[in-house]
Amino acid sequence: MPDFDFAQPTSLDEALALFAAEGEVRALVGGTDIVDQLKTGRRNADMVVDVKRIPELQRLEMADDGLHIGAARALTDIGECPAVRSDYRGLADSSVLVGSWQIQNRAGLGGNVCNAAPSGDTIPSLLTHDASAIVASTSGRREIALSDFFAGPGQTVLQKGEILVEVVLPPIPDNSASAYLRFIPRNEMDIAVAGVGSFLQLNPSDNTVQKARIALASVAPTPVRARAAEEALEGNVLSDELIETAAVAAVGSATPISDVRGSAEYRRELVKVLTRRTLGICRDRISG
Amino acid sequence: MKHISMTVNGDQHELLVDTSWTLLETLRDHLRLTGTKEGCSNGNCGACTVMINGRTANSCLVLAAEMDGNEITTIEGIATQGKLNAVQEAFIKDGALQCGFCTPGFIISTTALLQRDPNPSEVEIRTRLAGNLCRCTGYDKIVMAVEDAAAMLRG
Numbered sequence: 210m211p212d213f214d215f216a217q218p219t220s221l222d223e224a225l226a227l228f229a230a231e232g233e234v235r236a237l238v239g240g241t242d243i244v245d246q247l248k249t250g251r252r253n254a255d256m257v258v259d260v261k262r263i264p265e266l267q268r269l270e271m272a273d274d275g276l277h278i279g280a281a282r283a284l285t286d287i288g289e290c291p292a293v294r295s296d297y298r299g300l301a302d303s304s305v306l307v308g309s310w311q312i313q314n315r316a317g318l319g320g321n322v323c324n325a326a327p328s329g330d331t332i333p334s335l336l337t338h339d340a341s342a343i344v345a346s347t348s349g350r351r352e353i354a355l356s357d358f359f360a361g362p363g364q365t366v367l368q369k370g371e372i373l374v375e376v377v378l379p380p381i382p383d384n385s386a387s388a389y390l391r392f393i394p395r396n397e398m399d400i401a402v403a404g405v406g407s408f409l410q411l412n413p414s415d416n417t418v419q420k421a422r423i424a425l426a427s428v429a430p431t432p433v434r435a436r437a438a439e440e441a442l443e444g445n446v447l448s449d450e451l452i453e454t455a456a457v458a459a460v461g462s463a464t465p466i467s468d469v470r471g472s473a474e475y476r477r478e479l480v481k482v483l484t485r486r487t488l489g490i491c492r493d494r495i496s497g
Numbered sequence: 498m499k500h501i502s503m504t505v506n507g508d509q510h511e512l513l514v515d516t517s518w519t520l521l522e523t524l525r526d527h528l529r530l531t532g533t534k535e536g537c538s539n540g541n542c543g544a545c546t547v548m549i550n551g552r553t554a555n556s557c558l559v560l561a562a563e564m565d566g567n568e569i570t571t572i573e574g575i576a577t578q579g580k581l582n583a584v585q586e587a588f589i590k591d592g593a594l595q596c597g598f599c600t601p602g603f604i605i606s607t608t609a610l611l612q613r614d615p616n617p618s619e620v621e622i623r624t625r626l627a628g629n630l631c632r633c634t635g636y637d638k639i640v641m642a643v644e645d646a647a648a649m650l651r652g
Binding site for chain 1: 515517519538539540541543546548553554555556562563565606609623624625628629
């Protein structure tokens, strides 16, 4: 691996001063993407900043405005968090799919988000929960809807000197649930050929869909919302037929490529199947 | 270079490390703890699995510079006072290895699994060990050994 400077700040202010420096300054959480990228030369760094010792980036707590997850918090902790397991089940589904147990023990949510892979398994679940990203630099903080956070494969809207501090998921309404599924050709340890996260809120009196969110992984240059499918669901009575209509509509939001993992046509079919299945899981979780 | 103080298998080490050294290189090349193996070097195979503060990690993806103040357990720290632990005993008894290269990683992951769940199902065993690859493909005996180790530990 090429040489770089290394820092291990214990406060956010100290970290932001480091990120403001000239040159390529890279954040390190679990290292499960960046260390491999540095080894193979796919990314470079003049300085690597280990952000795991900044208390704000390790936050994992429910507050009045929702669930706050610090960018450095490990996926294992997120998957085991009682609030995640009860209210944000799509994110719990996602957390145990990223790499192996060893990876989940080290990798932080912020790393999965900022690595900005189109296939990032946690991202659709965050999108379906209307997550926002709190980012900071020496010139201040701003909040970005996560749906506006991704700019392309491996690219985010973070400016030079800005880092992701935390992700905030608003409190969930009653009669709602989320789910995430991905397809890989084996059981574990692979990159999604396609992934779909869904969120449903139902009106208990007449079973109409009050709110729907569907987000897709691995079928576009960034993770994307399937807005046409959401619109097809909202205001209508949930039924198998409506789920099928939404599943077909979701395919229209996918702009997949053909590669070694699957053809574009195959990915479009997967979007339909996984949308149908995740909506069904949401329905079961709401009733169950 | 960075000065770190880390505990490895109960022994404290003061080290001056190059910032680009991985934990794996530091363990093998500088502390001469060669039980931890280098396989793929990119976090897929699990041959380099160690515990950091009780949690498993791929040491090939960890920088030594990150480890200041941390406690590491490698395969050399699993047996106590010359006595193998139940997982090691079960792997020997069941012949849960062929070439043996993946075995240190499997022993570490299994030890961590059984600390967390003393009676894991076969599905849980296979899921939790998915990050450890055996290219001799002897998984059935490995799963059997994990089940036997769990039974031994439960007594």
